Amino acid sequence: MFPTPIARTSSGTQIAYKIALPVALVLWLLPLIAVALTSVRSAGDITAGNYWGWPTSFNLLANYTAIFENTPIGKYILNSFKVTIPTVIGSVALSCMTGFALAVYKFRANLIVFFMFVAGNFVPFQILMVPVRDLTLNMGIYNTTAGLALFHIAFQTGFCTLFMRNFIKAMPFELIEAARVEGVSEIKIFWYVVLPLMKPAIAALSVLIFTFIWNDYFWATVLTQGADTQPITAGLYSLNGQWVAAWHLVSAGSIVAALPPVLMFFLMQRHFIAGLTLGAVK
Amino acid sequence: MASITLDSLTKSYGQTEVLHHIQGEIQHGEFIVIVGPSGCGKSTLLRMVAGLETVTSGQVSIGDKVINDLEPADRDIAMVFQNYALYPHMSVEQNMAYGLKIRKFPKAEIKRRVEQAADILEIRDYLKRKPRQLSGGQRQRVAMGRAIVRDPQVFLFDEPLSNLDAKLRVQMRLEIRKLQRRLGVTSIYVTHDQVEAMTLGDRLMVLNGGYVEQFGTPIEVYEKPASVFVAGFIGSPSMNFISAQASKGQLTLPDGTTLASNTSANGPVTLGMRPEHLKQHGSGPIQLEVDLPEQLGATTLVHGRISGTELPITASLNGIHAASSGDVLRFDAPVEQMHIFDAQTGKRIE
Numbered sequence: 001m002f003p004t005p006i007a008r009t010s011s012g013t014q015i016a017y018k019i020a021l022p023v024a025l026v027l028w029l030l031p032l033i034a035v036a037l038t039s040v041r042s043a044g045d046i047t048a049g050n051y052w053g054w055p056t057s058f059n060l061l062a063n064y065t066a067i068f069e070n071t072p073i074g075k076y077i078l079n080s081f082k083v084t085i086p087t088v089i090g091s092v093a094l095s096c097m098t099g100f101a102l103a104v105y106k107f108r109a110n111l112i113v114f115f116m117f118v119a120g121n122f123v124p125f126q127i128l129m130v131p132v133r134d135l136t137l138n139m140g141i142y143n144t145t146a147g148l149a150l151f152h153i154a155f156q157t158g159f160c161t162l163f164m165r166n167f168i169k170a171m172p173f174e175l176i177e178a179a180r181v182e183g184v185s186e187i188k189i190f191w192y193v194v195l196p197l198m199k200p201a202i203a204a205l206s207v208l209i210f211t212f213i214w215n216d217y218f219w220a221t222v223l224t225q226g227a228d229t230q231p232i233t234a235g236l237y238s239l240n241g242q243w244v245a246a247w248h249l250v251s252a253g254s255i256v257a258a259l260p261p262v263l264m265f266f267l268m269q270r271h272f273i274a275g276l277t278l279g280a281v282k
Numbered sequence: 283m284a285s286i287t288l289d290s291l292t293k294s295y296g297q298t299e300v301l302h303h304i305q306g307e308i309q310h311g312e313f314i315v316i317v318g319p320s321g322c323g324k325s326t327l328l329r330m331v332a333g334l335e336t337v338t339s340g341q342v343s344i345g346d347k348v349i350n351d352l353e354p355a356d357r358d359i360a361m362v363f364q365n366y367a368l369y370p371h372m373s374v375e376q377n378m379a380y381g382l383k384i385r386k387f388p389k390a391e392i393k394r395r396v397e398q399a400a401d402i403l404e405i406r407d408y409l410k411r412k413p414r415q416l417s418g419g420q421r422q423r424v425a426m427g428r429a430i431v432r433d434p435q436v437f438l439f440d441e442p443l444s445n446l447d448a449k450l451r452v453q454m455r456l457e458i459r460k461l462q463r464r465l466g467v468t469s470i471y472v473t474h475d476q477v478e479a480m481t482l483g484d485r486l487m488v489l490n491g492g493y494v495e496q497f498g499t500p501i502e503v504y505e506k507p508a509s510v511f512v513a514g515f516i517g518s519p520s521m522n523f524i525s526a527q528a529s530k531g532q533l534t535l536p537d538g539t540t541l542a543s544n545t546s547a548n549g550p551v552t553l554g555m556r557p558e559h560l561k562q563h564g565s566g567p568i569q570l571e572v573d574l575p576e577q578l579g580a581t582t583l584v585h586g587r588i589s590g591t592e593l594p595i596t597a598s599l600n601g602i603h604a605a606s607s608g609d610v611l612r613f614d615a616p617v618e619q620m621h622i623f624d625a626q627t628g629k630r631i632e
Contacts, residue, residue, distance in 0.1 A: 053449055
């Protein structure tokens with residue numbers, strides 16, 4: 001069997017394994033542990049330079065209530081949802097349709113259109129920063145959650161189309177032909193035959209896009225400002241006071257901000273992993 | 283009346299012509315099998331009748347109506363696919379009813395038709411199941427059920443049995459034949475399996491490289507193959523071919539053996555003899571040096587060479603026969619069972 005089970009290896013290997021594993025685990029989790037610990041420290045600990053030691057007091061409740069009471073974190077979270085959910089729905093819905101069209105119909109520009117969708121993914125998005133900011137400004141949607149969501153939909157649809165097109169392409173084409181022979185119209189083929197079979201792809205892609213967009217920091221800082229529009233990733237930094245760095249509050253905020261995607265991941269783990277490999281093999 | 287006419291039907295992909303001027307008349311209620319090796323264009327031809335491939339030139343008609351430009355839905359056909367193409371998310375019942383639902387049939391009528399088809403195909407017990415809970419044979423029945431509930435003018439079968447195991451294939455073959463007889467619907471059936479072709483078809487259309495080699499009843503095709511290709515393709519084990527010289531009604535084989543024949547041909551020809559038509563005879567002119575005997579129980583196939591040459595030849599002997607490698611067996615070649623083909627064109631010479 002490969003790899004050889006640890007229980008059957010030499011005692012030297014077993015000891016090395018038993019030491020290396022916890023060390024690796026702690027190293028891996030160190031930043032997270034630090035953030036989690038910091039989020040329960042008092043402000044005094046941080047000023048005193050007690051970053052890694054045992055906290056002098058555990059202010060779990062105090063810190064976490066403080067961020068909700070004293071800062072607009074609730075608003076930031078709401079903004080995050082206002083951006084993420086429309087993006088997930090919008091880009092998945094659009095890509096179901098574009099993917100269907102590109103996978104099922106043979107037309108002259110099919111491959112060119114498909115390559116354009118794919119090529120979009122290879123553009124380093126940082127170079128679009130200034131033009132996109134100007135574009136949204138001219139369109140009057142700068143500094144709105146709708147504008148940010150619209151931009152994300154536009155940008156994610158390329159990747160989603162690649163994903164969906166490959167998924168539909170892998171379905172047996174006879175299903176569509178059988179429906180055509182039976183007299184099912186193309187729109188009904190999409191709705192009643194293809195769409196129900198795309199459920200796994202839709203679930204996987206939704207989880208993936210939700211995580212991508214929720215964790216987006218770059219566009220959030222480029223296209224929005226202020227508590228009225230900024231999602232939580234961008235808003236976190238503003239939890240620092242104007243003159244005092246309140247790292248314990250920022251840490252608590254980070255943990256809260258990380259919760260939705262983490263929950264999403266654990267609830268939909270199966271789909272998430274499917275999503276990473278779906279469409280990759282074809 | 284659902285007769286089908288193929289008139290000079292041609293299909294090209296870009297510059298490549300894959301079907302060349304296919305000609306054929308199919309009578310109402312007839313069961314036609316299109317048979318040929320893979321890549322001969324048989325599925326393409328079927329799909330052109332179905333409307334899933336466009337017609338490059340020529341005409342397809344059902345009855346008196348040219349259907350070249352009709353959508354598949356408007357041709358009043360039903361098709362059974364090789365991989366069944368059942369909708370995985372619908373139950374058996376929904377699969378069968380879907381085509382009728384789309385055509386806005388009344389609910390009671392749909393139910394009646396589905397139940398009737400389920401009774402004919404003996405799948406009543408599975409109506410509530412999903413396709414993935416069915417075995418290959420059951421899925422095949424559902425696919426046929428979906429075709430017959432619509433009561434179409436024409437059935438099209440695209441290698442429907444090739445995904446089944448050998449035993450089930452024989453059983454389903456019989457059932458398809460019985461069903462078609464019972465319903466009397468004009469059918470076109472595509473297969474690469476010559477046994478299916480022989481047993482199912484009222485007539486066979488043998489395709490090779492996009493040309494119709496022969497279009498006739500199974501017996502005609504077996505007894506009077508129109509070309510070397512048809513002769514070699516139909517019949518199992520395959521026909522033996524030996525190049526020979528014909529003159530004055532006699533055939534001279536490469537090893538110098540002369541055979542009596544009634545051919546009028548002169549010059550180089552190809553002689554075809556089916557293994558089952560070689561008669562073992564102590565003083566027969568054909569000498570077979572055995573390489574390998576195959577015992578099939580009912581018959582014994584003797585593979586070997588014509589003595590003193592490298593020309594392969596196979597004979598089929600009745601019953602169990604103890605022949606071993608190196609033995610020389612002698613055979614008679616009955617004149618009426620000989621097939622003579624032009625050495626160049628491969629066409630049959632009477």
